[in-house]
Amino acid sequence: MPIRKITPTSDLGFKMVLASPDHIGVTIAFIRDFFGLEVTPGQIHIADPYDIHAVHIALTDGGDEAMATFRQTIRDVTIEADLHHLIVEMQLRTDSKFIQRAVDYLAGKFSHEFLAARAHNRAVRPVWAVNIMGGTLFPDDDVPFRSFTLRDTITGAPLLPELIRLAFFELAKRPLNPILEAWWHFFLTGKARPGDPDYIHEAAGIIEKANHNPEETKMATLLEREQWQLQDQLEDARAEGRAEERAAGERRIAESRHNSMKAALASGIPIQQVANIFDVPTKMVQQIADGD
16 A cells, blocks of 8 residues: 555544644634634643554554554544533545434533533533534535534524534535635645645644654554455445344444443442433443442
């Protein structure tokens, strides 16, 4: 396989640009431009920040468990702000069920935030997400950026506090807003133009430097190969409709639910309350608490 060029829309490039502690100004600018929030470096924490050494371990000798964790963290950027939980994802491939998956993912993140808030006796923070899309989700117009939240069906007024927000930025559509257009051009080309904001020039510099770093281009190549192998496996499973694949998926869902209930119990939430939250029998939660 030829050496992979790192771009802002590749998983590695995306993570470099928006999850690098050394370039926190780019992250802050993105938060302001896409989430409408003004934050300072001291008010945010990047979960699973970009680390070339962690990438190397996962792709070369980390084993199946490390690889599974890596897959979960490389494809999104999670930012813990003082008052918000923010998620950014890059999605070049879309299908008819993508919006449902995006809603499910946001709901899962909000569920974790809700449990954490209960466990620590604090207010629930809003959970907002932006999906940067390579394809077109809304083909009926040329609007590139859409943001959905809970609103009054009569007046259109948002329900406050705005606890959930799900946004989509379609790279197939050129924005009229000059700030979003600068980001759009950067994501498509990896470059900054004269007159673009300083943080876009900084982001372009990150990509240019990475493509001159042999270790990072090697990791990008290995990552692409691993992703194509995974994609082939998924497509084979869908095409054949294998019962064991569906069963495995159901087991993963059940395991995730079990682990969430276990984590809730470990954080001090009472058994009956956990049962109410997850809408399961109290006996099931009691068995998890007893270690069965």
